[in-house]
Amino acid sequence: MRLKRITAPTMQEALERVKRELGPDAVIIGSKTVRSGGLFGFFGKPKVEVTAAVDPAPEAAREPLDLKSREPSTYTQPVITAPELQEIYRELQGMRREVAALVDGTRVKSDRVPLSGALLSVFRRLVDNDIEEETARILVEEVAGDLRQREHDDLAKVHAMLVNKVERLIPVAQETKFDKDGPKVIAMVGPTGVGKTTTIAKLAAVYALSRKKRVALITADTYRIAAIEQLRTYSDIIGVPLTVVYSPEEVQLAIQEHRDADLILLDTAGRNPRNPARMLELRGVIRAAQPNEVHLVISATTKNRDAIEIVDRFEQVRFDRLLITKLDESSTYGMILNALVRAQRPLSYVGTGQDVPEDLEYASASKLAHMIVGDWGSPLELDTTHDTEQHVGYEHPRS
Template identity: 35%
Template sequence: MKIRRFVADSFQKAMYMAKRELGQDALIIHTRKFKQGGFLGFFAKPRVEITVAVDEEMLEQNSEPAEPEPGADSNTAPEISAYETQQDEDKPSAVGEQFAAASDNVPIPLPDAGDETPAQPILEELQLVKEMVAEMNCKLNSNNRLQSYPRHLQQMYNSLVNHRVEEKLAVEIINRVRLSLSQQEQLLEPERAREMCLQIIVSMIRKPWPIELNQGRPRVVAMVGPTGVGKTTTIAKLAANFALLEKKQVGLVTLDTYRIAAVEQLRTYAEIIGIPLEVAFRARELGEALHKLRHRDLILLDTAGRNPRDQRQISELGEFIQVSKPDEVMLVLNTNTHTSDLLDIYRRFNVIKIDKVIFTKVDESEYHGQILNVLYNTRTNLAYITNGQNVPDDIEVPDPIHLAQLILEEGRDNA
């Protein structure tokens, strides 16, 4: 890569010169304004200098002389059409020599440092471009390798990607399949390859980790998550399962005092199930509520939905978590959410240390690869999934094999 500088009396002209000489692929890495010429600092002309980077191969392709700018004066001053390479930076330019000859011993005014554009944002942008190019090259290399794989392996890769499994993770899964099978098995036994693919996905999902009660003291489980993910309904389903099906003593505590409807909804569920509900508005009241329920087997703590980008709300949630000291914190996530958003939500909530995740509305999602993406990238255990609005029925401890089949088989059907 070569670095070149262009000087003109406006940014637009300097940009035109750079594009004309180096092509559209030139990257601006630095700009500055300064004043030049004049006498004793007076009547100096404002000038603009841009420094650009260009790949040497692209430079060779654009080295042919270009047509002059439409409407440009053929007597344009030399400095507007001239450029310098970085290695000649210390040498006086043609402009400098002409000025020195005209003004003799008159000192040249230094560029105004206050007009210089900071290079850091541009360097950061250049680094981002490099990372994007590296990622694209990685994808191209992966795709080139996949083209040499047996067709059924390519189809499995397409199934995973169609089901919203991240491309890099899909490549890793297929590569693991290849490493686990002999060359003959890869070519002649597609069913064996599919079984191996399912096993690898199951190993990435890992064994589910539902709530396990303590001996001699209550198990305190806090439910956290963004708004609208079905947190309150999920708590009601868990409470009903433990109280009605497993015959355990369950208590509820709600901190969701922002929404009166949410409190009343949970109160209705508690009355139907026949379990106590405590409402806490402050941290001190939370301690009192937990003390009242100290003889229960399970205490489920309902928190208000939080905006993960609001640090104040997350900090407030952290204070309640510190007071309650739960045995585990479960993050409730909506399956109908893009992987990048799910990972961002997890990262922001994880300041209070997330132990497990619950995915809701699995039945409403056409794709399930995002579940695998989150579990693999965060190394977090999956506790439950919900697949409907019915209390207490529509919640279950996930079967990793069934979930793997959803990711692979339905992905193939949608391809």
């Protein structure tokens, strides 16, 4: 039996290659989704890996049967001719292929659910922590592949590996570097009420007061009178200038006006990502400002599906970093991983409360990975459907 492993972007393409390379008699004996390229092979595109087997062609396929040479010697006229026999053989081969394809269809599905026992419980815990099922499955499958079978129940080991893998999936943006070529312009965009203005106030305070940088604020949020007042209050307290702009042209003028600053923070109006007209306005502001960095601000309390939609819809505006606020208000953090996987942009800061400026931190991949995986303080409920082995309660590896 000849075995061959084939990787292709889709199952259909993989099957076509199997047919081409191994012939129509090949039987699929396994398939799985693999990822390559991208960060840790994870941000790369999923591919299908198919293992196929083919038997050397039976003699019948190579040479016509010599029925005449067979016993009994009294044989005079064959009931069936060699060409007819060949035809029947071909028909049988065709049926065999169809059956193989049917079996393969079921196999592909069941291969996608190889988790059982401890690993299934771990998978469920990740999904409970709001990690998308597909991501959770890939993570657990990767951990399972890296560990020996008997280590799958060692939850301390599984937890540590998962944290490590999640950590490697969290790209963190480099800190803004200042140079003498003019100010760095950082813009905040995002849905309404996520903490854009508060985060700008926190950054302004940190850079102006602690780092002694020349900071200027620009707000394009003239949508609500209160929004201007909110930022003006911060600018007065921190002691940095604020310019209010009413059009994309005015944004350019304001940036010009503050050309001696080290850092210009541009606040924008919160936008409902489902409102195309408002999103276009915002795009106009960002295009005019040409910021060095655009941070898409998302609250950690956002539902998974909404976070994905926000990421997708803000693509048209432009963003190069994700900034997560209200970490303190959420009890699960899987959404952060989902948004990162979707956005494929690094994380910049995380907001951890309402206090200006102390409740702002640089994103830490390790800290977030622990939060996303969860600390599994309580023993996991083991799934015993497929695995009846007794399980010992899990102790958190850090405790």
